[in-house]
Amino acid sequence: METVIDYMPSILRGTLVTIEIALASITLSVLMGLLGAWAKLSPVAAARKLGEAYTTLIRGVPDLVLMLLLFFGGQILLNRVGEATGLWGYVEINQFVAGVLTIGFIFGAYMTETFRGAYLSIPRGQIEAGIACGMDGSLVFRRIVWPQLVRYALPSFGNNWLVLLKTTALVSVLGLQELVYEAFTAGRSQRQLFTFMFVTLVIYLVLTAVSDAGLRWLDRKYSAGVRRA
Amino acid sequence: MAESGGWLQALTEFSETTSPLDFVLIAQHYDLFLQGLMNTVGLVFFSLLIGGALAIPLGIVRAARQPVLNQLVWAYVYVFRGTPLLVQTYLIYYGLGQFEAVRDSFLWPFLREAWWCALIAFTLNTAAYTTEIFRGVIEATPHGEIEAAKACGMSPWTRMRRIVLPSALRRALPAYSNEVIFMLHGSVVASTVTIVDILGAGRTLNAKYYLAFEGFIAAAVIYMLLVYLLSRGFKLWEWKWHAHLRPREIEAVKEPAAAAPKAIGLR
Numbered sequence: 443m444e445t446v447i448d449y450m451p452s453i454l455r456g457t458l459v460t461i462e463i464a465l466a467s468i469t470l471s472v473l474m475g476l477l478g479a480w481a482k483l484s485p486v487a488a489a490r491k492l493g494e495a496y497t498t499l500i501r502g503v504p505d506l507v508l509m510l511l512l513f514f515g516g517q518i519l520l521n522r523v524g525e526a527t528g529l530w531g532y533v534e535i536n537q538f539v540a541g542v543l544t545i546g547f548i549f550g551a552y553m554t555e556t557f558r559g560a561y562l563s564i565p566r567g568q569i570e571a572g573i574a575c576g577m578d579g580s581l582v583f584r585r586i587v588w589p590q591l592v593r594y595a596l597p598s599f600g601n602n603w604l605v606l607l608k609t610t611a612l613v614s615v616l617g618l619q620e621l622v623y624e625a626f627t628a629g630r631s632q633r634q635l636f637t638f639m640f641v642t643l644v645i646y647l648v649l650t651a652v653s654d655a656g657l658r659w660l661d662r663k664y665s666a667g668v669r670r671a
Numbered sequence: 672m673a674e675s676g677g678w679l680q681a682l683t684e685f686s687e688t689t690s691p692l693d694f695v696l697i698a699q700h701y702d703l704f705l706q707g708l709m710n711t712v713g714l715v716f717f718s719l720l721i722g723g724a725l726a727i728p729l730g731i732v733r734a735a736r737q738p739v740l741n742q743l744v745w746a747y748v749y750v751f752r753g754t755p756l757l758v759q760t761y762l763i764y765y766g767l768g769q770f771e772a773v774r775d776s777f778l779w780p781f782l783r784e785a786w787w788c789a790l791i792a793f794t795l796n797t798a799a800y801t802t803e804i805f806r807g808v809i810e811a812t813p814h815g816e817i818e819a820a821k822a823c824g825m826s827p828w829t830r831m832r833r834i835v836l837p838s839a840l841r842r843a844l845p846a847y848s849n850e851v852i853f854m855l856h857g858s859v860v861a862s863t864v865t866i867v868d869i870l871g872a873g874r875t876l877n878a879k880y881y882l883a884f885e886g887f888i889a890a891a892v893i894y895m896l897l898v899y900l901l902s903r904g905f906k907l908w909e910w911k912w913h914a915h916l917r918p919r920e921i922e923a924v925k926e927p928a929a930a931a932p933k934a935i936g937l938r
Contacts, residue, residue: 502895504856506863507870511887518883604753611755615863622758629765636766643754643762650753 446641449628453638456624457645463541463610463620468603470546475553482558493554500551506612508548513540513616537618545609552602560594561587593664600657607649621645693882697889700876704889707872712897714786714868715858718793719851725798730805731831744802751799756857759796764788764864785864793861797854804846808839841912848905852898869893 446453481493500508517535524530535543564587572582614623621642629638686695697704732740733748751759767773767782781787812835820830862871873886910917 499895501852502898503891504859504870504894506859507873507887507891507894510870510874511884511891514877514883515887608755611757612860614757622755622761626761626765634769636762636769639758639762639766642758643750646754646758647750 445628445632445634446637449624449632449638452624452628453621453641453645456619456621457649459538459618459620460607460610460622461649463538463545463613463618464603464607466542467545467549467610468606470542471549471553471602471606474546474550475557478550478554479557479561482554483561497551497554500548505544505548505609506615509540509544509612509616512544513537516540516543537613537616540616541610541613541618545606545613548609549602549606552605553599556595556598556602557591559598560591563594564590589664593668596657596661596664600653600661603657604650604653607653608646611646691884692888693885696880697876697885700872703867703872703875704869704893707867707869707890708893710786710861710866710871711855711858711868714789714793714861714866715851715855718790718797719854722794722797723801725794726801726805727836729798729802730809733802733806734809748799748802751796752803756792756796757860757863760789760792760860760864763792785861785866789858789861789864789866793854793858796857797850800850800853801847804843804850805839807846808842809835811842812839844905844909844912848902848909851905852901855894855897855901 478493478496481489482497484490484493513535517533520533520535524533568586568590569582572586577585610620611622614620614626617623625638625642626635629635632638683695686693729744729747732744735741763782764785767788773779773782816834816838817830820834825833858868859870861868862874865871867875870887870890873888873890876886876889877883
């Protein structure tokens with residue numbers, strides 16, 4: 443136990459990195475999700491096809507495979523393109539960026555389904571009524587679609603967040619010094635891997651519990667005015 | 672003979688120099704990927720089998736709200752669903768060796784092996800998720816069905832076996848098919864504890880030839896094929912098991928269609 447206390451600063455620093463990756467990638471995934479849902483609901487067939495291809499590809503390939511591909515392959519590809527076009531010099535993708543990009547991209551596909559489903563649950567009549575009242579597209583979106591989109595998307599968004607938080611552990615495989623990496627290094631050097639992995643487990647449980655509470659609060663906030671059965 | 676050799680050489684040359692991916696190299700290492708496929712499929716299959724078998728009684732306990740047992744199962748499910756599979760696998764594979772009692776026990780020959788540790792971690796993980804799926808579908812059993820079974824004088828055990836479980840397991844199928852695909856995705860964790868699964872094969876190939884794409888892309892394609900096969904398989908299974916929910920055959924469909932013009936006329 444004393445050794446754990448000795449290593450607590452580095453473990454807490456790792457936890458902070460984990461939280462940073464999670465927050466950065468959830469932001470990216472929401473953007474990708476809105477974009478994806480917009481593409482999948484678009485009247486243009488090509489956009490729908492593109493959205494379909496995106497979600498199918500992501501759901502078919504495990505996250506770690508994509509992460510390694512992007513981290514090792516993406517860098518080489520980027521530099522080859524840079525060399526060929528002469529637009530940029532040598533670029534290095536660090537583990538943080540690679541992690542956030544892949545996790546954001548992957549969960550963007552799940553968010554696409556979340557937002558698409560939420561949009562489809564908004565009664566068509568309300569949107570038509572908005573147009574009938576003389577609102578333009580952006581006003582309809584802001585006043586009618588968005589508030590309800592958030593409400594309907596929230597349960598699935600919460601699920602995605604909890605899965606995403608756990609997925610960040612995989613970035614340790616790339617060598618990013620987040621929670622699992624820090625705890626693993628400490629545990630190996632002290633020959634107490636069980637103790638340190640157990641501490642990691644507990645920290646993840648705390649993060650999950652805090653998220654749960656936060657999501658419940660958000661749910662209460664956005665379902666104001668909904669009658670409960 | 673010489674001609675076919677020249678043809679193969681030309682293909683190899685094309686693959687190595689012109690093609691963006693050296694597909695001949697991948698093809699040459701098919702045995703590596705086959706080994707990976709065996710490991711992945713074996714781990715996923717056995718963990719789902721054992722985990723699913725564990726989840727049925729655990730789900731029943733959760734649904735029955737047994738005072739103490741329910742809380743214990745809840746805690747187990749909460750821990751395994753709230754933490755990354757990677758950490759669970761590390762805890763078992765790297766962690767258990769910390770204790771001398773474990774190292775001296777008769778289980779050590781198993782617990783020393785990455786494959787068995789991964790199997791244990793995957794099994795406990797999928798059992799936790801599946802328990803929650805089963806709890807949900809058992810609780811969703813229509814009340815009337817249980818009442819009817821009671822009225823027929825069935826004991827709780829018979830009721831569970833004849834009435835509740837058959838329909839609950841059917842209702843679990845869509846959620847369970849998702850869990851199977853998640854498990855397949857999650858199984859890549861095996862490659863981080865020295866197991867040569869599909870991703871492990873890709874990593875081995877890349878490390879051996881200092882490549883960035885070939886191994887990972889080959890792995891990605893194999894995983895996609897597996898997911899495709901699984902989802903097709905589950906669709907078929909669902910079609911069979913949910914036969915009672917399918918729209919009735921042509922006679923039933925015909926009738927409303929024939930009635931439709933009248934309805935329009937009335938309007």
